[in-house]
Amino acid sequence: MKRLVLSLFLLVSCQTVTAFDLGGFSGILSGGSDDDPDSSGVDIGQIISGARDISRTITGIDEEDEIEIGRDAAAVLLGASKPVDDPELQRYVNRIGRWVVSQTDRPHLPWRFAVLESTHVNAFATPGGYIFITYGLLERLNSEAELAAVLAHEAAHVIRKHHINAMSSFSTSGLSGIIKLASQTRDARDNQIATELVNQVKDIYLRGLDKDDEFEADQIGTIIAARAGYDPYGLMAVLQSLDSIHPQSSSLALLYKTHPPAADRLIKLEPTLDQFNDDILAQPQVEKRFIRQISGK
Amino acid sequence: MKQFFYAIILFCVFTTQLSAAGKPAHISRDTSLYAKPFKDSQILASLPINTNLSIIKRKGGWYQVSTADNTGWVRLVAVRLGQVRSADGDSSTGDALELLSGLATGREKSSEVTTASAVKGLGEEELRNATPDTDALDELDEFAADEQAGQEAAEQAGLKPVDIALPEAKKKDKATPPASPNTDTDNGEDE
Numbered sequence: 001m002k003r004l005v006l007s008l009f010l011l012v013s014c015q016t017v018t019a020f021d022l023g024g025f026s027g028i029l030s031g032g033s034d035d036d037p038d039s040s041g042v043d044i045g046q047i048i049s050g051a052r053d054i055s056r057t058i059t060g061i062d063e064e065d066e067i068e069i070g071r072d073a074a075a076v077l078l079g080a081s082k083p084v085d086d087p088e089l090q091r092y093v094n095r096i097g098r099w100v101v102s103q104t105d106r107p108h109l110p111w112r113f114a115v116l117e118s119t120h121v122n123a124f125a126t127p128g129g130y131i132f133i134t135y136g137l138l139e140r141l142n143s144e145a146e147l148a149a150v151l152a153h154e155a156a157h158v159i160r161k162h163h164i165n166a167m168s169s170f171s172t173s174g175l176s177g178i179i180k181l182a183s184q185t186r187d188a189r190d191n192q193i194a195t196e197l198v199n200q201v202k203d204i205y206l207r208g209l210d211k212d213d214e215f216e217a218d219q220i221g222t223i224i225a226a227r228a229g230y231d232p233y234g235l236m237a238v239l240q241s242l243d244s245i246h247p248q249s250s251s252l253a254l255l256y257k258t259h260p261p262a263a264d265r266l267i268k269l270e271p272t273l274d275q276f277n278d279d280i281l282a283q284p285q286v287e288k289r290f291i292r293q294i295s296g297k
Numbered sequence: 298m299k300q301f302f303y304a305i306i307l308f309c310v311f312t313t314q315l316s317a318a319g320k321p322a323h324i325s326r327d328t329s330l331y332a333k334p335f336k337d338s339q340i341l342a343s344l345p346i347n348t349n350l351s352i353i354k355r356k357g358g359w360y361q362v363s364t365a366d367n368t369g370w371v372r373l374v375a376v377r378l379g380q381v382r383s384a385d386g387d388s389s390t391g392d393a394l395e396l397l398s399g400l401a402t403g404r405e406k407s408s409e410v411t412t413a414s415a416v417k418g419l420g421e422e423e424l425r426n427a428t429p430d431t432d433a434l435d436e437l438d439e440f441a442a443d444e445q446a447g448q449e450a451a452e453q454a455g456l457k458p459v460d461i462a463l464p465e466a467k468k469k470d471k472a473t474p475p476a477s478p479n480t481d482t483d484n485g486e487d488e
Contacts, residue, residue: 075434079427081418083437090440098447103458107444112437118418130437134419144454160466193429202424223463229456233358236373244378251416254424263377270374273358280461281357286454 068182070128073201081118092293097151103227125154144286149234153221162213208258231285319351321380328375334359341369349380
């Protein structure tokens with residue numbers, strides 16, 4: 001038995017080394033050689049950056065990169081619409097958002113939530129945990145369960161790295177190119193975001209994600225909101241509201257350009273809701289607190 | 298003339314209040330009207346597609362509704378908000394249907410379709426022309442909540458976490474075609 005465990009361990013170790021050999025490990029060996037080919041001394045900085053390289057090799061991107069790219073993307077979106085000047089409302093949405101994301105598998109990200117002044121009906125997420133909801137969407141919601149569902153849908157994009165995947169598949173330089181651009185921004189003295197990165201961010205948010213990523217975010221978002229103790233029909237109710245707005249309404253233009261039609265999303269979401277038992281279906285909508293907080297505006 | 302004018306205003310106020318009593322909606326696929334919000338409860342009537350009704354309240358996946366003849370419960374998924382009328386009398390063609398009232402909530406403005414200029418911020422044009430705002434980004438920290446603040450907000454509202462498994466990450470290439478909107482009329486209730 002012991003031998004079996006040992007050989008399994010060896011097998012796993014071999015596979016790990018093989019994986020490193022494919023790129024990351026050789027990355028460490030060649031990491032510092034560009035600057036100083038003769039150097040044979042140990043450089044902690046190189047080891048750390050080597051460790052990040054390994055992490056990137058395994059997962060494609062490390063969390064620090066993800067957060068950096070997300071900050072840059074969030075700054076671009078904030079350049080198009082400012083947060084509503086209502087500290088009480090912003091704190092409320094942050095508390096609810098924080099509770100919702102505590103039910104995901106990435107609760108430790110530096111999550112930030114904000115209500116934006118925009119009267120368009122929409123919500124956005126950027127990598128690393130920035131989540132925005134427009135005032136235009138917020139004022140159409142009827143309960144905290146619906147707010148939680150919208151935030152959970154966006155959080156699902158973050159935890160499943162949908163935007164990172166989309167950026168890397170659309171960018172000509174791939175994921176490594178975007179990581180490089182984000183690190184240029186971090187190192188820039190004036191904190192200015194590289195123009196190429198700004199353009200790539202705009203491109204992704206104008207183009208939208210893959211349809212299947214949106215359906216997946218609906219499904220996961222509904223489950224996250226239910227995990228947080230809310231009425232699981234929150235997102236269904238929001239999609240029904242969207243479905244009833246005139247499709248030619250300019251307030252929906254960007255949302256419908258970047259998302260599947262609400263009617264399709266409602267149909268796709270049905271099986272997810274069928275799996276819930278009566279206890280989950282009876283979870284509260286939390287209407288009173290929501291109305292009180294929203295009407296405070 | 299003045300009296301006529303007042304009568305019109307009174308009429309408008311009256312009809313606005315009427316519509317506020319229940320949310321106007323219609324049936325989007327053939328379904329049944331139930332006595333209670335359960336699939337095994339008594340069926341009161343069958344509701345064909347495009348039946349107009351009014352939503353009284355929601356309970357989980359069910360709406361309590363009133364139709365022209367009845368009050369009962371219908372599955373949420375079989376209902377769309379807003380009422381419909383058939384332009385040429387043929388209610389079987391979706392294209393001929395016109396949304397009489399797109400009231401999603403009482404707060405919605407009916408004139409929004411024509412007031413494009415009133416919609417501002419984070420539309421396509423604004424995003425295309427956006428200059429990154431890192432100051433606004435830094436200011437978000439001021440309103441951030443920590444895990445404890447989130448926990449307290451949940452407790453205040455009596456929200457209890459439930460253990461439901463999150464689905465596994467999907468394979469990127471396992472794309473399923475989106476369901477056609479035309480297929481949802483023939484499987485209203487799958488009992």
